[in-house]
Amino acid sequence: MSNQETSHVPVNLGDRSYEILIGQGLLKQTAEIIHPWLVAKAGEREHPSAFLVTDQNVTSYAEAVSQSLESQGWRTTTFTMEPGETSKSIEVISKAWDSLVEFRADRRTVVIAIGGGVVGDSAGFMAATFNRGLPFVQIPTTLLADVDSSVGGKVGINHPQAKNLIGAFHQPLGVLIDTQTFKTLPDREYKAGWAEVIKYGVILDEEFFAFLEQNIGPIQQREETVLRAAISRSCELKAQVVEQDEYERTGLRAVLNYGHTYCHAFEALTGYGELLHGEAVSIGIVYASRLAEKMGRIEQQLTDQQIGLLDAVGLPLNVTSPERISVEEIIGRMKLDKKTVGGKLRFVLPTRLGHVELVEDVPEELVRETLIEGGFKS
Numbered sequence: 001m002s003n004q005e006t007s008h009v010p011v012n013l014g015d016r017s018y019e020i021l022i023g024q025g026l027l028k029q030t031a032e033i034i035h036p037w038l039v040a041k042a043g044e045r046e047h048p049s050a051f052l053v054t055d056q057n058v059t060s061y062a063e064a065v066s067q068s069l070e071s072q073g074w075r076t077t078t079f080t081m082e083p084g085e086t087s088k089s090i091e092v093i094s095k096a097w098d099s100l101v102e103f104r105a106d107r108r109t110v111v112i113a114i115g116g117g118v119v120g121d122s123a124g125f126m127a128a129t130f131n132r133g134l135p136f137v138q139i140p141t142t143l144l145a146d147v148d149s150s151v152g153g154k155v156g157i158n159h160p161q162a163k164n165l166i167g168a169f170h171q172p173l174g175v176l177i178d179t180q181t182f183k184t185l186p187d188r189e190y191k192a193g194w195a196e197v198i199k200y201g202v203i204l205d206e207e208f209f210a211f212l213e214q215n216i217g218p219i220q221q222r223e224e225t226v227l228r229a230a231i232s233r234s235c236e237l238k239a240q241v242v243e244q245d246e247y248e249r250t251g252l253r254a255v256l257n258y259g260h261t262y263c264h265a266f267e268a269l270t271g272y273g274e275l276l277h278g279e280a281v282s283i284g285i286v287y288a289s290r291l292a293e294k295m296g297r298i299e300q301q302l303t304d305q306q307i308g309l310l311d312a313v314g315l316p317l318n319v320t321s322p323e324r325i326s327v328e329e330i331i332g333r334m335k336l337d338k339k340t341v342g343g344k345l346r347f348v349l350p351t352r353l354g355h356v357e358l359v360e361d362v363p364e365e366l367v368r369e370t371l372i373e374g375g376f377k378s
């Protein structure tokens, strides 16, 4: 694939269908790219307006987007959040609602997220709630947002007790991925994104997992061809799951939550921000796999294989100083997980490489054992 080509990944959801575009230098063409998306979904408009949402580290990308739109006659304003997980809060959303009022946003104002998953999830929640729903476009700028958070319509904010507890399903009109944004992405954030990519291999695609194992060097070098292949395949796999269970009703979409029951508890208990989401996913995968071993679903070799790949891309395998957090606190936070039914924990667990299942009857004692063996306070 030449670097100049733009790839298209469709997400087929009836009248909420959209496409994910992956290419270089797309930000500057935002106005031209999103115009047909808007016309198809909401009709032609005379005085287009856009509410741009970004964070302080990526304002230059938001400026490129506003320049493109304003050159085509759009009225725009930019809402800039502080970077980091703590911005996924009701206080930030409340300020954004005030700005939307001040901007005189109407039902046709497009909310455009330009940033990582924090910006995308928050902006999506603004779009889902203001005026009972505004059109929404995702322009992700982290690897994690490219491969996961920008796709599938889960939007929301955190509750101090649990991740993403307040939210909605609100699909974007489209996703525009400009791979040039990788140039400024710090190493820690870059590595964090690979946790969700590796997750897809474990849950759905053994061959993709092997491809990642064979490309550690190019991954570390941020080689464009491998990056593009990994982003496209991840988006395809996520789209296939979301197409079958958009609202996570049948349990099918829950496979995307592999490692997340542990991950979300660790994120909340370490105070949102100590661990990046991708780092917590990496740690959560290790724990979930160990739990699967204890349940006799897999051999230790499969856990070791996942650890090998996570470690090779530089991801953490445990929380720092786990002894400061008690096992009971973790179990308590796990019970706030959205997969919990009637107070009973449910976990997504592997049966083999490329396949996972949502498991109902997980003995809490085995979960405790994994945590105690990981060094948490008993």
Ligand SMILES: NC(=O)c1ccc[n+]([C@@H]2O[C@H](COP(=O)([O-])OP(=O)(O)OC[C@H]3O[C@@H](n4cnc5c(N)ncnc54)[C@H](O)[C@@H]3O)[C@@H](O)[C@H]2O)c1
Pocket (backbone or CB within 6 Å): 055, 056, 057, 058, 083, 084, 085, 088, 115, 116, 117, 118, 119, 121, 141, 142, 143, 144, 145, 148, 149, 150, 151, 152, 153, 154, 155, 163, 164, 181, 182, 184, 185, 186, 189, 192, 276, 277, 278
């Ligand atoms: N909705 C979903 O389906 C879904 C899926 C996965 C994760 N998430 C959520 O996504 C969030 C994590 O997203 P994230 O990992 O992108 O973190 P993030 O949004 O916090 O971004 C990470 C950091 O990188 C900076 N940054 C972003 N792009 C940059 C660039 N190109 N150059 C320089 N700096 C840049 C940001 O300012 C921030 O400091 C979590 O809140 C997680 O819960 C949601």
Ligand SMILES: O=C(O)C(=O)C[C@@H](O)[C@H](O)[C@H](O)COP(=O)(O)O
Pocket (backbone or CB within 6 Å): 148, 152, 154, 163, 164, 165, 196, 253, 254, 256, 257, 260, 338
């Ligand atoms: O899109 C999904 O569905 C996912 O589970 C993807 C996850 O990577 C993501 O972290 C998501 O935000 C978790 O959703 P939640 O419903 O457990 O909050």
Ligand SMILES: [Zn+2]
Pocket (backbone or CB within 6 Å): 148, 196, 260, 277, 281
């Ligand atoms: Zn995730």
